[in-house]
Amino acid sequence: MTTNKPRTHDELLDAVGPAFSKLRRTSLLEVENPISAKDLSRTLVLNIVLEHTQGSGKEITVGAVAELLGVDPSVASRMVTDNIKAGYLIRAASQQDGRRTVLQLSAEGTELMARFRRHQREAFEYITAGWPDHDRLEFARLMLQYVDSLSDLRNRGLTTGAKDS
Template structure:
């Protein structure tokens, strides 16, 4: 099967995807009931990375790992992690593999913030898609998860 050349309308649609992704995080999460503060929204970036990196259970999460995952300078990652620790969302612990290294874990407060953030994300999705059919909402959710899985698989191939 060969790819057909996209027509001008398709090209325009495909060119609009990038800017649309840029708007996602900046908009609807602040408009639903009981919004998460701007400061805590930023902290969820770090907490999400810690959760993602720790997900397979074989990897210890370090400040350097958070920085690499976010694509930030080590000093920026260190400040972001320190802020999450000061807010009570992350804790440092000694590595079980190398006692000289410090690893990161979510605190109970961090786990609660992430649970609240997940509920908030779901509310935002429902708010934005309130006038969509159930079929469109589920199709979009499946395709978004497929997109993210493809992006993750590219990251793992490159790393």
Template sequence: MAKYDEASAEHLLNTVGPAFSKLRRSALLELENPLSTKDLSRTLVLNVVHEAEQDGGREMTVGGIAEHFGNDPSVASRMVSDCIKAGYLRRAASQQDGRRTVLHLTPEGTELMARFRRHQREAYEHVTADWPEQERLDLARLMLKYVESQENLRSRNP
């Protein structure tokens, strides 16, 4: 394990945040057959719905999308409407409360998410192609640990 002097550690911690903000698009757009920038944006919403469905069939609403992104409900509504018009989401009556409308991925939405996941992996492998295998796996493990910690914080501080 590497040891860092105080100045090096301070520099790393000050630059990791800006580095995270660069991750979203760069590599995904450079691959063969990239997703459109519009579909990349749609995957943000689709992923929230997908994760809810994978999380014990939890129901996701437009309000839930707004809460997840910290958006105004009207912004979330426009995002969801765009995904519905594109054929990736559909609205349905809640099975828990028929007065609520919930969101579900369509087969096309499920396929877009599968394609997006493949692109994410290809991008990771492309960017880290000249890294030692152990470093590639270490970064993957640490990123998963970071995201899990972030999710744990979110669930403790609703």
């Protein structure tokens, strides 16, 4: 628990950045059916493929994965290749442009993502078990609103160049 609780609005807002950094350094708690550290990193790529193709008929390439992760294309290529070797992703010919290769989740990748989603929810419920239901639901609602705002920034082109830092 934080020992020095923010007292003012400015202190509270200043504490958000370090809190996000702490979240990034802390892996999800091991709840039932934990995800391995390797598969946890694989879900970064799988989540992007799932989010950008699920039910939309859209396609995604390694280049798009690199852009969305904010990494060099060679790094994204290695991450994608690791997922393919693990059996979670499949390379396929584009239905829109036969010269392009696109990525699709395999059945194993779909199952890993379903297990990962269950794991995330279980971890959230475990971490917030002592919270009043209203606070848990409000935090979840506000987190989703925050993530939607991030997507809005990307759509408005306000995040370009940020990955170079």
